[in-house]
Amino acid sequence: MKAFISVIGDDKIGIIHGVTTVLKKNKVNVLDINQTLLQDYFAMVMLVDLKEMTIDFKQLKEELVVAGKEIGVSIKIQHEDLFNTMHSI
Amino acid sequence: MINFQNIMETIKMIEKEKLDIRTITMGISLLDCCDSSGKNARKKIYDKITRLAENLVKVGEEIETEYGIPIINKRISVTPIALVAQASEDKSYVEFAKTLDEAAATVGINFIGGFSALVQKGYSKGDRILIESIPEALTVTEKVCSSINVGCTKTGINMDAVRDMGRIIKQTAYLTRERDSIGCAKLVVFANAVEDNPFMAGAFHGVGEAESIINVGISGPGVVKCALENVKGESFDVMAETIKKTAFKITRAGQLVAHEASSRLGIPFGIVDLSLAPTPAIGDSVGRILEEMGLESCGCHGTTAALALLNDAVKKGGIMASSHVGGLSGAFIPVSEDEGMIDAVQKGSLSLDKLEAMTCVCSVGLDMVAIPGDTPESTIAAIIADEAAIGVINNKTTGVRIIPVYGKILGDSAEFGGLLGMAPLMAVSKFSSADFISRGGRIPAPVHSFKN
Numbered sequence: 194m195k196a197f198i199s200v201i202g203d204d205k206i207g208i209i210h211g212v213t214t215v216l217k218k219n220k221v222n223v224l225d226i227n228q229t230l231l232q233d234y235f236a237m238v239m240l241v242d243l244k245e246m247t248i249d250f251k252q253l254k255e256e257l258v259v260a261g262k263e264i265g266v267s268i269k270i271q272h273e274d275l276f277n278t279m280h281s282i
Numbered sequence: 283m284i285n286f287q288n289i290m291e292t293i294k295m296i297e298k299e300k301l302d303i304r305t306i307t308m309g310i311s312l313l314d315c316c317d318s319s320g321k322n323a324r325k326k327i328y329d330k331i332t333r334l335a336e337n338l339v340k341v342g343e344e345i346e347t348e349y350g351i352p353i354i355n356k357r358i359s360v361t362p363i364a365l366v367a368q369a370s371e372d373k374s375y376v377e378f379a380k381t382l383d384e385a386a387a388t389v390g391i392n393f394i395g396g397f398s399a400l401v402q403k404g405y406s407k408g409d410r411i412l413i414e415s416i417p418e419a420l421t422v423t424e425k426v427c428s429s430i431n432v433g434c435t436k437t438g439i440n441m442d443a444v445r446d447m448g449r450i451i452k453q454t455a456y457l458t459r460e461r462d463s464i465g466c467a468k469l470v471v472f473a474n475a476v477e478d479n480p481f482m483a484g485a486f487h488g489v490g491e492a493e494s495i496i497n498v499g500i501s502g503p504g505v506v507k508c509a510l511e512n513v514k515g516e517s518f519d520v521m522a523e524t525i526k527k528t529a530f531k532i533t534r535a536g537q538l539v540a541h542e543a544s545s546r547l548g549i550p551f552g553i554v555d556l557s558l559a560p561t562p563a564i565g566d567s568v569g570r571i572l573e574e575m576g577l578e579s580c581g582c583h584g585t586t587a588a589l590a591l592l593n594d595a596v597k598k599g600g601i602m603a604s605s606h607v608g609g610l611s612g613a614f615i616p617v618s619e620d621e622g623m624i625d626a627v628q629k630g631s632l633s634l635d636k637l638e639a640m641t642c643v644c645s646v647g648l649d650m651v652a653i654p655g656d657t658p659e660s661t662i663a664a665i666i667a668d669e670a671a672i673g674v675i676n677n678k679t680t681g682v683r684i685i686p687v688y689g690k691i692l693g694d695s696a697e698f699g700g701l702l703g704m705a706p707l708m709a710v711s712k713f714s715s716a717d718f719i720s721r722g723g724r725i726p727a728p729v730h731s732f733k734n
Binding site: 197199201227229236238250251254269270271272273274275276277278279280281282 | 284285286288289290291292293347348349350351531534535537538602
């Protein structure tokens with residue numbers, strides 16, 4: 194299963210490091226990263242592969258939320274099918 | 283990777299514009315639960331519901347976690363209880379309602395629909411018992427919803443049932459007077475009721491349906507309103523296209539959730555209901571969409587046209603996004619559940635008469651409308667008759683969910699709490715319909731030629 198992780202918040206040092214630390218620990222592979230900066234507003238989307246993930250989805254989601262709170266940004270993880278379904282015929 | 287902007291758009295719809303899946307509703311046939319003993323029938327009903335729906339809430343929550351889209355309600359609809367209970371010798375079906383309530387509590391859902399009877403042409407034994415049981419049943423239960431179909435395009439309107447429902451609504455209002463007559467918020471009187479509606483209070487599992495089925499109702503008035511904010515001043519053509527495209531995306535999310543729920547529960551997918559279902563929350567209002575189109579306040583002249591465009595465009599966009607469409611499909615206009623409509627009533631721009639006109643072009647009908655508690659039962663029956671006539675003549679579903687709030691008068695408002703919201707009382711005609719309603723009998727089925 195693949196999922197999109199979205200990170201939104203004020204720009205600061207260490208956002209990508211904070212997110213990927215959680216991913217590395219749980220054996221989640223990053224396939225693609227896209228980010229943009231609008232003034233000081235940071236938005237990043239990562240496509241990740243959960244095939245070899247060592248914890249269940251709910252726990253990963255919770256760990257990302259905790260990491261997000263530490264960094265001071267909002268982190269969400271969602272199954273890729275939601276986006277594929279809504280934006281393609 | 284798919285377009286970055288598309289991903290951000292979906293996230294914005296969920297986070298800011300309140301996109302959600304309003305309900306996953308499992309339809310369950312209870313036809314095999316008939317028994318000459320009411321007690322045995324109720325045991326079969328309880329066992330069947332709790333067995334089939336055991337994982338409904340869990341699966342709903344799993345999907346919500348994985349896809350990150352809120353699924354607000356998990357619900358159940360069952361075969362109209364009048365059909366199941368009348369094999370028994372019971373003289374009241376209140377115990378059946380209690381059984382449904384217990385089963386709903388056990389599986390953790392918030393509403394169960396199907397305390398219902400289909401009497402569009404006449405009463406069978408069980409229909410009469412069920413209707414007389416409604417006031418008490420809706421008083422002693424929390425989660426049970428009731429609906430009665432009193433008219434149909436093919437058969438006309440059963441005016442005996444219309445008259446009786448005026449009385450039943452008043453009795454229900456009285457029995458639940460301590461809570462602003464909330465019992466009436468769980469009771470719908472339909473014409474042309476649909477068998478696969480996932481929305482409460484009118485959901486029931488029709489006799490033409492499969493053993494069990496998953497139906498999904500979507501939502502997203504906030505998403506449509508935000509999309510229209512981007513086309514301010516543009517023509518109606520542009521507006522209709524914008525709504526269609528938005529409805530497509532919303533419905534795709536609904537279709538995905540329906541498909542997932544169906545495969546994880548091992549129960550066939552039924553339909554997606556293409557609905558714009560508002561909530562009392564700011565930014566989740568159908569009334570505000572109409573105002574975004576250029577109306578100063580919902581209810582002013584132009585409202586019916588605006589709603590007609592909205593309803594039609596939602597259907598056009600949604601139909602292509604889902605493999606099976608059904609239910610009530612269209613924009614809902616429940617007054618107490620829509621922040622913009624509540625505001626419009628309070629400002630005096632939305633009257634019951636205008637609301638009735640609006641029901642000619644959208645799904646459902648007079649929904650969650652609070653009226654003074656001293657409204658005569660014949661007037662309530664006449665309101666039902668008017669709505670039923672609109673449905674029967676125009677070949678569409680109409681419903682009446684009206685609350686004569688006991689002890690309250692114009693200027694007061696009723697508080698129902700949660701999704702049911704708050705309703706300022708609306709004025710009804712002070713002239714009497716009593717002699718009209720007391721006639722009884724049936725209004726014949728309409729002719730479908732010479733359409734004018």
